[in-house]
Amino acid sequence: MFETFSYITLQEYWWIIVSLLGAILVFLMFVQGGQTLIYTLGKTEDERTVLVNLLGRKWEFTFTTLVTFGGAFFASFPLFYSTSFGGAYWVWMLILIAFVVQAVSYEYRSKPNNFFGHRTYEVLLFINGLLGTVLIGTAVATFFTGSDFVVNKMNLTNLTGDKMPIISEWTGLAYGLEAALNLQNLALGLTVFFLARVLALLYFMNRVNNSAIMERVKKQLLYNAIPFVVFFLTFTIWLLLSSGFAVNPETKQVSMEPYKYFHNLIQMPAVAILFLLGVVMVLMGIIRPLTCFVKCSTKGIWAAGIGTILTVFSLFLLAGFNNTAYYPSTYDLQSSLTIENSSSSHYTLVAMSYVSLLVPFVLAYIFYAWRSIDNKKIDIEEMKSESHIY
Amino acid sequence: MEHIDFSLVDWSRAQFALTALYHWIFVPLTLGLSFIVAFMETLYVRTGNPEWKRITKFWMTLFGINFAIGVATGIILEFQFGTNWSNYSWFVGDIFGAPLAIEGIMAFFLESTFIAVMFFGWKKVSKSFHLLSTWLVAIGSNLSALWILVANGWMQYPAGMKFNPDTVRNEMVNFWEVLFSPVAINKFLHSVSQGYVLASIFVIGVSAWYLLKGREQLLAKRSILVAGVFGLLSILFVILTGDGSARTVAKYQPMKFAAMENLYVGQQNAPLAAIGILQRDKAEGQHKKEDFLFKIEIPNMLSYMAFLDANAYVPGIKDLVHGNPQHNILSYKERSEKGRIAIASLAEYKNAKKAGNDSLSAAALKRFEENYSHFGYGYYANRDVHELVPSVPTSFYSFRIMVGLGFHFLALFIVVLWLTLKNKIETKRFILYTALWTIPLGYVASMLGWVVAEVGRQPWVIQDILPTIAAVSQVKTSSVQITFALFMVIFTGLLIAEIKIMTTQIKKGPAAEGSSTIH
Numbered sequence: 039m040f041e042t043f044s045y046i047t048l049q050e051y052w053w054i055i056v057s058l059l060g061a062i063l064v065f066l067m068f069v070q071g072g073q074t075l076i077y078t079l080g081k082t083e084d085e086r087t088v089l090v091n092l093l094g095r096k097w098e099f100t101f102t103t104l105v106t107f108g109g110a111f112f113a114s115f116p117l118f119y120s121t122s123f124g125g126a127y128w129v130w131m132l133i134l135i136a137f138v139v140q141a142v143s144y145e146y147r148s149k150p151n152n153f154f155g156h157r158t159y160e161v162l163l164f165i166n167g168l169l170g171t172v173l174i175g176t177a178v179a180t181f182f183t184g185s186d187f188v189v190n191k192m193n194l195t196n197l198t199g200d201k202m203p204i205i206s207e208w209t210g211l212a213y214g215l216e217a218a219l220n221l222q223n224l225a226l227g228l229t230v231f232f233l234a235r236v237l238a239l240l241y242f243m244n245r246v247n248n249s250a251i252m253e254r255v256k257k258q259l260l261y262n263a264i265p266f267v268v269f270f271l272t273f274t275i276w277l278l279l280s281s282g283f284a285v286n287p288e289t290k291q292v293s294m295e296p297y298k299y300f301h302n303l304i305q306m307p308a309v310a311i312l313f314l315l316g317v318v319m320v321l322m323g324i325i326r327p328l329t330c331f332v333k334c335s336t337k338g339i340w341a342a343g344i345g346t347i348l349t350v351f352s353l354f355l356l357a358g359f360n361n362t363a364y365y366p367s368t369y370d371l372q373s374s375l376t377i378e379n380s381s382s383s384h385y386t387l388v389a390m391s392y393v394s395l396l397v398p399f400v401l402a403y404i405f406y407a408w409r410s411i412d413n414k415k416i417d418i419e420e421m422k423s424e425s426h427i428y
Numbered sequence: 429m430e431h432i433d434f435s436l437v438d439w440s441r442a443q444f445a446l447t448a449l450y451h452w453i454f455v456p457l458t459l460g461l462s463f464i465v466a467f468m469e470t471l472y473v474r475t476g477n478p479e480w481k482r483i484t485k486f487w488m489t490l491f492g493i494n495f496a497i498g499v500a501t502g503i504i505l506e507f508q509f510g511t512n513w514s515n516y517s518w519f520v521g522d523i524f525g526a527p528l529a530i531e532g533i534m535a536f537f538l539e540s541t542f543i544a545v546m547f548f549g550w551k552k553v554s555k556s557f558h559l560l561s562t563w564l565v566a567i568g569s570n571l572s573a574l575w576i577l578v579a580n581g582w583m584q585y586p587a588g589m590k591f592n593p594d595t596v597r598n599e600m601v602n603f604w605e606v607l608f609s610p611v612a613i614n615k616f617l618h619s620v621s622q623g624y625v626l627a628s629i630f631v632i633g634v635s636a637w638y639l640l641k642g643r644e645q646l647l648a649k650r651s652i653l654v655a656g657v658f659g660l661l662s663i664l665f666v667i668l669t670g671d672g673s674a675r676t677v678a679k680y681q682p683m684k685f686a687a688m689e690n691l692y693v694g695q696q697n698a699p700l701a702a703i704g705i706l707q708r709d710k711a712e713g714q715h716k717k718e719d720f721l722f723k724i725e726i727p728n729m730l731s732y733m734a735f736l737d738a739n740a741y742v743p744g745i746k747d748l749v750h751g752n753p754q755h756n757i758l759s760y761k762e763r764s765e766k767g768r769i770a771i772a773s774l775a776e777y778k779n780a781k782k783a784g785n786d787s788l789s790a791a792a793l794k795r796f797e798e799n800y801s802h803f804g805y806g807y808y809a810n811r812d813v814h815e816l817v818p819s820v821p822t823s824f825y826s827f828r829i830m831v832g833l834g835f836h837f838l839a840l841f842i843v844v845l846w847l848t849l850k851n852k853i854e855t856k857r858f859i860l861y862t863a864l865w866t867i868p869l870g871y872v873a874s875m876l877g878w879v880v881a882e883v884g885r886q887p888w889v890i891q892d893i894l895p896t897i898a899a900v901s902q903v904k905t906s907s908v909q910i911t912f913a914l915f916m917v918i919f920t921g922l923l924i925a926e927i928k929i930m931t932t933q934i935k936k937g938p939a940a941e942g943s944s945t946i947h
Binding site for chain 1: 501513537543547552553557898903918
């Protein structure tokens, strides 16, 4: 089946898959958002245990989605993997370290004789929540703002001279950390941070059975929704008004085009509809629980979650489709990466596409397994009777 | 080639070695313990005996502690291919990336979904669904090992690919050749079965401790029985696949094989030095030559082990470095020159194509294809070719200690199983102490297996195609030094925490049915 697809169709198909994984990852980062709220919402040890355990039963999905996102990006667009990871070294390393400490913190937090004490593991969870969200948001923003790097595949044939035989060279001063100095990048980083917290609050509303925690959740929802909306609007308006990295479909030359991302939105109406629908659903998910707290408090996560996936998905499509360089180089425009010049071969994309047919099956068993163990809200009583708790 | 930053290459290698070895401390136990827990839960479901449930939950708690840190140390490895080996990521990403992505889609989600049911579903799902979840965790863990080991096997023997000069990278042309290459198959089977051995040693060792302390007799004996059978079958399989691995090494990585055996001059009817002590030959011109101070040899055994033929010729380090026309072995100098021609022809091809000169580009491409099998050697055209010889003592000793320990494990499994079946195990304190102290030896053997595999193939990231000096990322050496130190501190801290938590849980023993596992 996939063998008959053209190369560009497969490249677009894989950009859609990577975008979808990225969008699901941002949604699942409600786990990270929740980790930054443990002490804000949990005033007693029992309350904090409820919150940690609620998040702890989902942390692996975020982690696994991140790993799969990375693996899929590597397999389908290896030049991105090579250029970005090998160049923006410090951003990716800090993200990775933030996820390393998360993985053990849940399992070790409540175990006796855990060497660092349970509070240290809670601090590590907070660090993961803060750095994971802000840095991933900042890194993704560079898909629109660009980075300083050069790609020259002929470097591989350097046997003498002053250069190592390495094809990608990062010219940014701080190996990726300079991205955090760009206010537009930072705006997206903070958008993701506050979005993750908002999603976590909506998730708590859906899953926690504790009135004291719920009171604090409602208050925090407003406190986090406002900065989220402010940063999101800042980033979006900035994006739509700024120049973008256009690719000439004939010559493949990259040039700056004023209002490129606004043009992309207009020229791809399906993406525009997804984007607007996503934004409306996120706002609905936030506003409804604020206005009818008792009656519809538990449903917000569904609207906001799906809305997040749609919005982030459409942002990725804006970055990569419609003759746009998705990983632009501001140092050397012609080194910018497009889905055409950075992808794997036709053969590999076909082989991988068959594997991608497993995704609906994977989603189905995840849904079934979640439903099996999430059939009632979590409370302090359950924590006291559960045989394995975090 | 003074433009190569060797400090960067060495620190990048050190960081990869550090993170890979830390990861491998935890992975084998996860691979094996997941199955042992699944066996025990199966016995619980089949017999309905609550003691089996208690035993299952005890080992499951230890599994969870180990699993978490395995996950933590694993994420670094995947992303490190990009952060520290960016050239490699492009040069072979078309082939190498696919197994990693498949690993995520097929294996990691299976693990992460059903591990939640396994730990939190005891009271929420049916017995049979819980058992299915436990088995799916075991299958998911082992599937994840399949794909990364296929990827590693491919690096040792790059099959199913072709270099595309237009994209300047290797591209996959046959997925099945990548998946079912003899090196990949042997590597997977040998590595996972070694994990089963380690987990069996762990379960037997901990159970032995209980028997020495006179505690949890029933749990200990039943655990020894399950782990003893599993361990015995696994170690036999490890020996079988180890033999297969050695043959693939002899065939596809002759330098690694010669280093493992300290075979300096090749010969027919080559004997195997079962035991030996090496001493560096310091005479001028004897680069990396190790003499035997002492050895016990088995006649013809090396030839037989390598090629199933006692008369077969096994090339030595000297033959590979300096060439041996009688056996059609090119010297490294010749291979370096051919590699240099391949690299220069690639540049010529690209330039000619850019200039629209078809005849020149066709000639350059022909030259390139004729010499491509030596491509990686081209980076050593102006260097001392002895850099292509790995550390002989490291390979030689690691291999022997690993094999020696393997036979110790075989004997241990037989003895403890026999004594358990005869119901005498609790009286044999020497055997119980031996079982306990075999736990660290299991880890030593496990680590040394990777040392043999990875040190022995240096300096190749992709055998004969891409050396480390052309695979690395161009970041500042100081950055890699800092991240090396960070990983060292974080992983060591987490390892200490893991050991403390694990030993505390073991001392505490299994919880009474229905109580919480935290205190």
